[in-house]
Amino acid sequence: MQRIGVDAVSVERIALAVKRSGPGFLPKVYTPAELAYCAGNTERLAGRWAAKEAVI
DSSP: OOOOHHHHHHHHHHHHHHHHHHHHHHHHHHOOOHHHHHHOOOOHHHHHHHHHHOOE
16 A cells, blocks of 8 residues: 655755765765756755655
8 A cells, every 4th residue: 555645844944954964965865866957955855854744
């Protein structure tokens, strides 16, 4: 059974997580393709995070 939900993520929350966790955070939660697509754009990173949480 597969289910999909809806999730909203604060852009500021993701920016703070990146800042606090340092360079090791991003490769742990995003694929290389996602990182290339987002190119450091916090809004895109937050969008990807929300999509992952909605599916998992």
